[in-house]
Amino acid sequence: MSGDDRDNSTPPKHGLAGRPPEERPHPEGRRTSQGIRIDPEAEAEPRVRQAVVSALVENEPGVLSRVSGLFSRRQFNIESLTVGPTTVEGNARITLVVEETEPGIEQVKKQLAKLKPVMSVGELDDDAVRAELVLMKVHGDEPDKVHAITQMYDGQTLDAGPRTITVQITGNQSKIDDAIDAFRQFGIIEIARTGQTALARGATPTTPGEEPAPEGTIADEPQKPRTPAQHSDD
Amino acid sequence: MSEHAPPTQESEASTGKSTPTQVTDGSTAIVRALENAGVEHAFGVQGGAIMPVYDALWDSEITHITMAHEQGASHAADAYGVVSGTPGVCLATSGPGATNLVTGIADASMDSDAMIALTGQVPSHMVGSDAFQETDTTGVTAPITKHNYFASDSDTVGKTVGEAFALSETGRPGPTLVDLPKDVSFGETDRDPGEPTPPPGSTPTPAADSAAVDAAVAAIERAERPLCLFGGGVIKAEACEAARTFIHEYDIPAVTTMPGIGTVPEDDELCLSWAGMHGTGYANMAITHTDCLIAVGTRFDDRLTGGIETFAPEAEVIHIDIDPAEISKNIHADYPLIGDAATVLEQVHDAIETPPATREWVEQCSAWKDDYPMDYQTPEDEPLRPEFVVEAFDEATGDDTIVTTGVGQHQMWASQYWTYKEPRTWVSSHGLGTMGYGLPAAIGARFAADDSQDVICFDGDGSFLMTMQELSVAVRENLDITVAILNNEYIGMVRQWQDAFFEGRHMASEYNWMPEFDKMAEAFGAKGWRVDDYDEVADAIEGALEYDGPSVIDFHIDPRANVYPMVPSGGANGKFALTEEQL
Ligand SMILES: Cc1ncc(C[n+]2csc(CCOP(=O)(O)OP(=O)(O)O)c2C)c(N)n1
Numbered sequence: 001m002s003g004d005d006r007d008n009s010t011p012p013k014h015g016l017a018g019r020p021p022e023e024r025p026h027p028e029g030r031r032t033s034q035g036i037r038i039d040p041e042a043e044a045e046p047r048v049r050q051a052v053v054s055a056l057v058e059n060e061p062g063v064l065s066r067v068s069g070l071f072s073r074r075q076f077n078i079e080s081l082t083v084g085p086t087t088v089e090g091n092a093r094i095t096l097v098v099e100e101t102e103p104g105i106e107q108v109k110k111q112l113a114k115l116k117p118v119m120s121v122g123e124l125d126d127d128a129v130r131a132e133l134v135l136m137k138v139h140g141d142e143p144d145k146v147h148a149i150t151q152m153y154d155g156q157t158l159d160a161g162p163r164t165i166t167v168q169i170t171g172n173q174s175k176i177d178d179a180i181d182a183f184r185q186f187g188i189i190e191i192a193r194t195g196q197t198a199l200a201r202g203a204t205p206t207t208p209g210e211e212p213a214p215e216g217t218i219a220d221e222p223q224k225p226r227t228p229a230q231h232s233d234d
Numbered sequence: 235m236s237e238h239a240p241p242t243q244e245s246e247a248s249t250g251k252s253t254p255t256q257v258t259d260g261s262t263a264i265v266r267a268l269e270n271a272g273v274e275h276a277f278g279v280q281g282g283a284i285m286p287v288y289d290a291l292w293d294s295e296i297t298h299i300t301m302a303h304e305q306g307a308s309h310a311a312d313a314y315g316v317v318s319g320t321p322g323v324c325l326a327t328s329g330p331g332a333t334n335l336v337t338g339i340a341d342a343s344m345d346s347d348a349m350i351a352l353t354g355q356v357p358s359h360m361v362g363s364d365a366f367q368e369t370d371t372t373g374v375t376a377p378i379t380k381h382n383y384f385a386s387d388s389d390t391v392g393k394t395v396g397e398a399f400a401l402s403e404t405g406r407p408g409p410t411l412v413d414l415p416k417d418v419s420f421g422e423t424d425r426d427p428g429e430p431t432p433p434p435g436s437t438p439t440p441a442a443d444s445a446a447v448d449a450a451v452a453a454i455e456r457a458e459r460p461l462c463l464f465g466g467g468v469i470k471a472e473a474c475e476a477a478r479t480f481i482h483e484y485d486i487p488a489v490t491t492m493p494g495i496g497t498v499p500e501d502d503e504l505c506l507s508w509a510g511m512h513g514t515g516y517a518n519m520a521i522t523h524t525d526c527l528i529a530v531g532t533r534f535d536d537r538l539t540g541g542i543e544t545f546a547p548e549a550e551v552i553h554i555d556i557d558p559a560e561i562s563k564n565i566h567a568d569y570p571l572i573g574d575a576a577t578v579l580e581q582v583h584d585a586i587e588t589p590p591a592t593r594e595w596v597e598q599c600s601a602w603k604d605d606y607p608m609d610y611q612t613p614e615d616e617p618l619r620p621e622f623v624v625e626a627f628d629e630a631t632g633d634d635t636i637v638t639t640g641v642g643q644h645q646m647w648a649s650q651y652w653t654y655k656e657p658r659t660w661v662s663s664h665g666l667g668t669m670g671y672g673l674p675a676a677i678g679a680r681f682a683a684d685d686s687q688d689v690i691c692f693d694g695d696g697s698f699l700m701t702m703q704e705l706s707v708a709v710r711e712n713l714d715i716t717v718a719i720l721n722n723e724y725i726g727m728v729r730q731w732q733d734a735f736f737e738g739r740h741m742a743s744e745y746n747w748m749p750e751f752d753k754m755a756e757a758f759g760a761k762g763w764r765v766d767d768y769d770e771v772a773d774a775i776e777g778a779l780e781y782d783g784p785s786v787i788d789f790h791i792d793p794r795a796n797v798y799p800m801v802p803s804g805g806a807n808g809k810f811a812l813t814e815e816q817l
Contacts (some may be wrong), residue, residue, distance in 0.1 A: 011609050015813030016798045018515055018606040026808050027523060029547030035534070035565035037547070061384065066376055073377050103562060110559035116381040116401070116433060 034103045046101040050079070052124040052198045053109060056207045058117040059085065059092040066115050067094055076100060076108050080132075080195025087213040091119070093206070095197045122200070122207035130198040134176050137166045138186040146186055153179045164189060172196075252295040257426055260385075260419040261290035263392030264352065264412075267427035268296060271399045273323050275299060275314060275681045277307040279334075281327020282367060283354025286419035288325070299681065299711060301674065302703040304331050308338020309671050309701070310678030312347050312409075313661050317636060318682035319472070321348035321402045328354045329367030332413075333374065337668055339409045340378040344665025345466065345493055348407035350399050351375075355415040358386065371413045380408030381433075385418045392427025400430040405438045406557040407470055438556055440574035442581060450552045450569035451585040457526030457550075459595045460486045463509070466493025466664075467531015467555060469657040473576035474498070477530065480583050485592045487599045489517040491532050492649060495660040500653045506599055510538040511801045512646040515606025515810055518801065520599050521546050522808030526590075528582075530554040531575045534564040535665060536803075544806035554578045606799070606812070608650060617792035618768060620644065620720045624651040627690055627718060630775050634659060635688040638675040640697025641667045642727040644720040646797040648692035670700030676715045677708055688779060689714070695721040695748050702754075708784035709759040716778045717755075717786045722793040723748050730796045734817045755786035763787040 011017045030038050034046060057063050064083060071078045079097040086093050098108050105123065113121045124130070135158070138146060146165050150157055155169040165186075169179045173196055180191065200206040255266045264287055268276070277299045280288050291298050301307040304326040311322030326335050332353040342349045356365040372382045383398055385391040391414065398410040454460055468477050474497050481488050481504050488498050489509040498505040509517035521527070527549040532538070539545040545565060553560075553567035554575060561570040571578050610621050624647050628635075637652055638661040639645040645662060654660050661679055663671035676691040683689060698719050708715055722729075725743040732740055752762030761781045763774040765788070778785035799810035802817055811817045 011607075011611055012813055013611060014794060014796050015816075016515070016606065016608065016610070018812050020816050021809040021811065024519070024808060025523075026806065027548045030543050031545060031547060031566070033542055035539075035542050035545070035562070037549075037566070037568075062372060062376070065373070069377055103566070107559065107563060110561075114557070114559050116436070119435065 034101070036103075046103060048099055048101055049105070051098050051100065051105045051108075052128060052130060052196060053096045053098060053105075053112070054122050054124060054198065054206045055094045055096065055112050055118050056086065056120040056210055057092050057094055058119060059090055060117050063092070063117045064094070066117065067096075067112070070111055070115065074107075074111060076104065080193075082195045082197045084197070089213065095195075097196050120207035120209055122205070122210075124198050124200055124206065127201050128198050129201055130172050130196050131170055132173055132176050132196045133168060133170045133194045134180065135166060135168050135192045136180065136183050136188055137164050137190040138183055138188050139163070140165045142186060146183075149179075149182050153182070155179070255290065255294050257392065257424055259286070259290075259423060260388035260391045260414070260421045261286040263388070263423055263425060263427050264395050264414065264419065265290040265294050265296065267392040267395040267399070267430065268323060269294065270427060271396060271430040272320065273399075276323040276325055277301050277310040277314070277678065278325030279304050279307060279327070279331060281331045281354060283328035283356060283416050284325055284331065284352070284414070284419075285327075285354070286416060287352065287354070287414065298325075299677070299707065301677075302706050303701065304334030305337050305670070306674035306677070306701055306704040306707070308335045308349070308351065309341065309668070309674035310681075310704075311349050311351075312338055312342045312345075313638060313675035313678035314682045315342075315348045316661050317658050317679045319658065321350050321399055321407075322678060323350050323352070325352045326354070327367065328356055328371065329369045331367075332369055332371040336374060336378070337666075339375055339411065341663050341666040341668045341671065342409040343378045343380070345663070346407050346470065347409065348403040349409040350395075350402050351409060351411040352395065353411060353413050354419075355384075355413045357417040358415045359417070361415065371411070375411050378409070379411050382411040382413065384413045385415065388418050388421030388423040389425050391418050392423075392425065396427045396430035397433055400432040401436055404432040404436050406467070438573070440577040442554070442571040442573035442578045444581070446569065446571055447578070447581045447585055450571055451582055453526055453550050453552060453569055454484075454528065454582070454586060455588050455590055457590045458592075459524045460484075460526040460528060460590055460592060461520050461524035461549075462486055462488040463491070463521065463527055463529040463532060464488060464494040464497040465491045465530060465532025468494055468497045468575050469531075471531060471556070471575035473531070473574075473579055474657045476576040476579040476583070480579050483583065484586060484589045485596055486528070486590075487520060487592075487596055489513070489520055491535070491538050492662065493664045494532065495649060496654045496657040499655040501655065503600065504596065506603070508649065509807065510535075511540070511803075512650065512797050512799065514608060514650070515799050515812070516599060516602035518799065518807040518810050519602045519606070522806070523598075524549045526550050526552070528552045528554070529565075530579065531556075533560045536564075539565065540801045540807045541804045544808070554582075612768065614768060618766065618771070618789060620647045620722075620789070620791045620795055621651045622768065623718060623720060623771060623789050623791065624648055624692065626771050626775055628652045630772075630779060631688045631690065632686075634684075634686070635690060636661060636679045636683055638662065638672045638679055638689070638691045640672040640693045640700075641669045642694040642697060642725070643722070643730065643795070643797045644692050644694040644697070644726070646727075647720065650797075669694070669697040672697055673701050673708075673717060674704045676717070677704055677711075677713060680713045680715050688716070691715060691717045693717055693719050694726060695719055695723060695745065695751070696725045698751070705755065705758045705760055705784060705786070712783050714782055715784050717784070719751055719786065719788045720791050721748060721751065721788050722791055722795065724793055726793075726795075727797070733796075734802075734814055751786055751788035755784075761785040764790070766790045
C-alpha cells in the first residue's frame with residue numbers, strides 16, 4: 001500500500017510525491033470566460049446584444065414565477081417581460097427582452113425550453129413586429145402643446161384635468177423612448193411602460209411549431225388590420 | 235438484512251402476488267400511482283397534512299421506512315435511486331416536514347438524481363392564510379426540482395403523482411415534488427391513475443444528429459491525444475458497457491468526474507480515475523494535455539474544470555449530453571451531440587473508420603500514473619492514516635460493495651483510495667456537498683442493494699454529527715451497514731483550507747471535543763468500536779463486517795492529514811499541488 005520502490009518518489013509526510021507544478025509541462029492554449037478556446041488569430045470576446053425571445057407556455061398557476069425565478073437565479077439580464085393569452089385556450093405568450101452575449105442568449109432559450117410549462121421558444125428576427133405601450137402623466141399647464149405632441153406620436157389622451165394630463169403612446173422601443181423625451185418639457189409625473197411584446201413578421205410562426213386554435217374554438221374577435229407605425233425608426 | 239429482499243426479486247414476486255390498492259379517494263389514488271410505478275420502498279416522517287396518505291399506505295404492499303428526520307428521508311430516497319436506478323420516494327408533512335426535505339431535494343437536483351417527494355399541505359381553502367404548518371412548498375422547491383406540482387383535484391392527483399414519478403426519470407433525471415393539500419387527499423374518487431406517464435414533450439430523442447456525429451468522428455480520427463471524460467450521466471443512462479467497449483476498441487484513455495466514478499473499472503489500464511480539484515495527478519495531466527476531449531454526461535462543474543481559461547486548453551471538445559442546456563453552458567462544445575449516452579456512444583463507435591493512433595498517448599498517460607503516485611507513508615509510531623483505513627476496507631470487501639460518504643476530507647480519501655470497479659457503488663453528495671449525507675444514504679442504499687453487497691459509509695466526525703440520529707432507524711430495521719468514521723476532531727476540510735489560505739487561523743474548525751462514537755453507537759443499539767492504532771484496524775473491520783446489523787467504527791486518524799492532490803479553486807488542473815507548500 002504505502003510501499004514504494006521508485007527512487008524519486010518517496011512521498012513527503014503530508015502530501016504526495018511528484019514533480020512540483022512549475023516543473024511540469026503546461027500547454028500554451030487558453031479559453032475565454034465562456035469556455036471557448038481562444039484562436040489567437042481571431043480573438044473576439046462576445047458582445048452583449050438585445051434579443052427578443054417569445055415563449056409559448058401553458059398558462060398554469062406559477063408559470064410566471066417559474067420564468068422570472070429562472071432569470072434571477074441564473075443571473076440573466078432581462079429588460080422586460082410581458083405576458084398574455086393567445087388564441088389557444090389555456091396557453092399564454094411570454095415575450096422577453098434580454099441583454100446577453102451570444103452564448104448567454106442561447107442559454108436563456110435552452111433554459112426556458114426546459115421548464116415544463118414552456119411549450120415552445122423562439123427568438124425573433126430583427127424585422128419582427130414589436131410594440132410597447134407607455135402611459136405618461138404630465139403636468140396639465142399646457143394642454144394644447146401636450147395634445148400636439150400626443151398627435152405627433154399617434155397617441156391618445158386618456159385623461160385630462162386641470163392639473164394633469166395622461167396620454168398613451170404605442171410603438172417600438174425607440175419611438176417610445178423618443179416620445180418620453182419629447183414629453184419631458186411638460187414635466188412627467190408618472191410613467192408606466194408595458195415592455196415590448198412582439199410577433200414574427202409574415203407567415204413565420206413566432207415560436208417554432210406554433211399553431212392557432214382550431215377554427216371555431218375561440219370567440220370571434222374581429223381582427224383589426226394593423227396600421228404601420230408612422231414614427232418607425234428602424 | 236434478511237427481511238429486505240432486493241427490489242428486483244421483490245418486484246418479480248409482487249407482480250404476481252400483491253393486491254394493488256383499491257382507489258376510493260385521493261390518498262389511495264396516490265398510493266396506487268406509486269404501486270403502478272413499481273415503488274417498493276418509501277422513506278418519510280408522519281405528520282398532520284400527510285396523514286391521509288400514510289393511512290392509505292397501511293394497506294399497501296409498499297414498505298415505508300420511518301426516518302428520524304425528513305432530511306434523512308430525502309437522502310435515503312436519493313441514494314435508493316442512485317443504487318437501484320429507479321426513483322426513490324420520500325414523504326413529509328407540510329411546513330417543517332417539507333422544509334426539512336429541502337436539503338435532500340437540492341442535493342438530488344445538483345446530482346441529477348431521480349427522486350419524488352410527496353408533501354402534505356394544508357387544506358386548499360386555507361392555502362395563503364398562514365395556516366398552522368403552512369409553507370409555500372412549491373414556491374420553495376421550484377428552483378431545486380425538475381418540476382413540481384400543486385395537486386388541486388382528487389380525481390387527477392393519482393395521475394399527477396404518476397406523471398411526477400415518470401418525469402423524474404425521463405431524459406436527464408432530477409427530483410420532482412407533488413404538494414398534496416389535505417382535502418385533495420381526502421376527497422373521494424374512484425379513478426385509477428393508470429401507468430405513470432411523463433408529460434408530453436418531455437421525452438428526448440435518443441440518437442444524435444448524424445451529420446453532427448460525422449463531424450465529431452472526424453475530430454476523433456484526426457486526434458493524437460484523445461481522452462474520454464465520463465460523467466454521472468453515463469451511469470444514469472446505463473451506458474457503462476458502451477463506454478467500456480468504446481475506449482477499449484479504440485484504445486482511448488478515460489477519466490471520470492466524481493459522480494462518474496465506477497463507469498470504467500479504476501484498475502483498468504485505460505482508466506486514470508477521476509479528474510478535478512482532488513482528482514489524481516494523472517487524470518489532471520491527461521485532461522490538461524488532451525487534444526480531443528470526448529465528454530459524456532457531464533455538466534463541467536467548476537470542481538472538475540478548475541479555471542475555465544486553463545481547462546483542457548488544447549482540446550477540441552465533443553460533448554455528448556441528453557440535456558441541450560448543458561451544451562456550451564460552462565465549456566464551449568466544438569461538437570455538440572445531443573442524445574442518450576449509450577445510443578450516441580454507439581453511433582460514434584460505429585462511425586469511426588480510421589481509428590486515431592493512440593499508443594504513444596496511452597503510454598504517456600500510464601507514465602503519469604508512475605510520476606504522480608497516490609502513495610503515502612504509514613510510520614508505525616505516528617497516528618493512523620485515513621488512506622490506510624479506506625484501503626483496508628476495500629481489501630476486506632467485494633467489488634460490488636457500496637460506499638457512501640459525508641462531505642469533507644474523508645469523502646475525498648474514500649473516493650481516492652478505494653478502487654471502484656462498478657457503477658452505482660459510489661454514492662456521494664457531489665454538486666451540493668451536503669455534510670450528513672452519508673448515513674441516511676447508507677440506509678437508502680441498503681434497501682436498494684442486494685443482500686450480498688456490503689454497504690460502508692465513510693463519514694467525517696462533523697458530518698456524522700449532522701444526521702447520526704438515523705442510526706436509530708438502522709438499528710430498528712436491523713440494517714447491515716458499517717459506518718467508518720474517520721475522526722480527526724476537526725472540520726477537517728475547512729482546517730486544511732485555513733492552513734493553506736488563512737494563515738492557519740482555525741476559526742470554528744476545531745471541535746476539541748467529540749462524543750465517544752463507539753459508546754454512542756452502543757447506546758443506540760448498534761455495535762461500536764474505537765480504533766487508534768494500525769494493528770487494531772483489521773480486527774475491527776472484520777468484526778463490523780461480520781456483525782449482522784449496523785456497526786460504527788470510530789477511527790481516530792492523524793488530525794493533520796490533508797487531501798492531495800489539490801487544484802486550488804479557479805486554478806489550472808495541470809498545476810495541482812502535491813503538498814501545502816505548492817499551493
Ligand atoms: C451542511 C454543510 N455545512 C457546511 C459545509 C461546509 N464544509 C465542507 S467540508 C466541512 C468539514 C467537514 O468535516 P467532517 O465531516 O468532520 O469531515 P473531514 O473534512 O474532517 O473529513 C464543512 C464544514 C458543508 N459542506 N455542508
